[in-house]
Amino acid sequence: MEKIKDETLSQIIKYDEEYYMPVFGKRVPLVADHGKGVYLYGTDGKQYMDMIGGIAVNVLGHSNPALVKAVSTQAKKVIHCCNYYYNEPQTLLAKKLVEMSFADKVFFANSGAEANEGAIKLARGYWYKKGTPKPKIITAKMSFHGRTMATIAATGQEKFxxxxxxxxxxxxxxxxxxxxxxxxxxxxxxxxxxxxxIQxxxxxxxxxxxxVKAVRKFCNDNKILLIIDEVQTGVGHTGTFFAYEQYGIKPDILTLAKGLAGGVPVGAVLASKKASTGFAPGDHGSTFGGNPLACAAGLAVINEIETKELLKNVTETGAFITEKLEKVAKSTKKISEVRGKGLLIGIELAFDSAADIKMKLFEKGFLVSAIGANVIRIAPPLILNKTQATKFVTALKNVLTGKE
Ligand SMILES: Cc1ncc(COP(=O)(O)O)c(C=O)c1O
Incomplete structure (x- = not known):
């Protein structure tokens, strides 16, 4: 691909090093300029197939017309009003999520970590209000629940x-x-x-x-609440709107964020009627949580997923790309495992460093994430089609086999 001189890129990198806290280390050298569908464009004009979708956020791809329209229409009406008042998109999004799920009640936050904070508080509040406080929460090793103080404590990885x-x-x-x-x-x-x-x-x-079934049964038998963190798996990436639908269980509390508003920050705590008694008036809140802009975006996302039958596409394209990746694994021996569900896929590399392969794919115009030493993760928009999936797998194969 032709290299275009990009002055914005070098300027932004310089400013970032000077002014931004270094939590992201050295970033991939791309200044996102605009996007369309599954493609993101840098300020250098270069096109990238966005196979990570903002880490499972851009479920409709970039600049989806219905989402853009919903956000701009709502922005013209009212972007924010505080939770002293009712707002129609918030109520309608809560109603929609209840109709789609096990839940009876919803609370909106602004991120995954904040949704999980809410879930942790709700569970503890539930037992406190029953007069039998049970503060202990069991979580899994190698889990990830966020970066706030309670969610780094919930996360089963000490490094955080x-x-x-x-x-x-x-x-x-x-x-x-x-x-x-x-x-x-x-x-x-x-x-x-x-x-x-899915961790x-x-x-x-x-x-x-x-x-998962045994955990549900154990929770039932011992009157323990089951919280399912669907911040990453929710909103369609696994082929159903919620991943729990594929496990034949219902949680008591569930959290969402990432894809729910297609890129506008939002988080959600969904709860059964019983679990929702953990919060009484004054127990929880959020200035921004559930504001009209985010919830109008959320309604548009769900409407697009339903009307465009995107879950069907996830299942079909997910199976297609998985099969292709497995073929590459077999023919090259460079991939030791392909795992996940739908379009949330981990590609475990047999020899190569995931960080190296990520950068090589970037140079070829594909965006992915590298996890740990040897896993490439993809979580592309739910609109990814088979032609695009094939292009990605071919690029990955070429990179793994050193073919230009
Ligand atoms: C399962 C899970 N929970 C919680 C979070 C935290 O979400 P956020 O970064 O929006 O706070 C993440 C983010 O990757 C996640 O994958």
Whole structure:
């Protein structure tokens, strides 16, 4: 691809180093200028196939006309009003999510971490209000629940919390996909178990169906609340709107964020009627959470997913790309495993460094994420088609085999 001199890129990198906290380290050298469909364009005019979709956020792709229209129409009416008042998009989005799910009640936040904070508070509030506080929450090792103080404590990976101690107390970590470990860890103080159905941030590791069913049964038998973190798996990436639908269980509390408003920040806590009693007036809130702009975007996203039958596309294109990736694994021996569901896929490399392959794909015009030493994660927009999927797999194969 032709290299275009990009003065904006070098200027922004310089400013970023000078003015931005260095939490993202050295970033991929792309200044996002605009996007269309599954493509993102840099300020240098170069086109990238966005196979990471803002990390499972841009579910409709970039500049989806219905989403743009919903956001701009709402912006012209009212962007924000505080939660002293009612706002129509908030109420309608809550109603829609209830109609689509196990839930009876919804609360809106602004991010995944904040939704999980809400879920943790709700579970603890539930037991407190019953007069039998049960603050302990069991979570899984290698989980990821966010970057706030309670969610780094909930996350079963010490590297996220060590420098920021003391940790919020009350979390115990057990190996993922191990029901016996949960049974051993649970005690009279255990009020909730919190799990992802696919551990996205630690390498796209799906939960076993039998495990999830056994956890649900254990929670029922022992009156423990089940919190499912669908911040990454929710809003269609696995082929159903919620991943739990594929596991034959219903959670008591579920969290969403990422794709829910297609890129406008939003988070959501969904709860059964019983679990929702954990919050009484004054117990929780958020200035921005559920504001008209974010919720109008959320309504447009769900409407597009439904009317364009995007879940069907996820299932079909997901199966198609997985099969193609498995063929590459077999023919090149450069991929040791392809795992995930729908269009949330982890590609474990047999030899190569994921960071190196990510950069080589970037140079070829494809955006992916590298997790740990050797996993390439893709979570493209739900609109990805088979031709685009084939282009990506061919590029990956070429990169892995050193073919230009
Ligand atoms: C499963 C899960 N939970 C929570 C979060 C945190 O979400 P946010 O970055 O919006 O706070 C993430 C983010 O990657 C996630 O994957």
């Amino acid at each position: 919390s060590i420098p920021f101690g003391p940790n919020v107390p009350g979390f115990e970590y057990v190996p993922f996909n191990d029901i016996e470990a949960i049974k051993k860890a649970a005690d009279k103080d255990t009020g909730a178990i919190m799990l992802e159905l 996205g941030e630690s390498g796209v590791h799906p939960a076993d169906a039998a495990y």
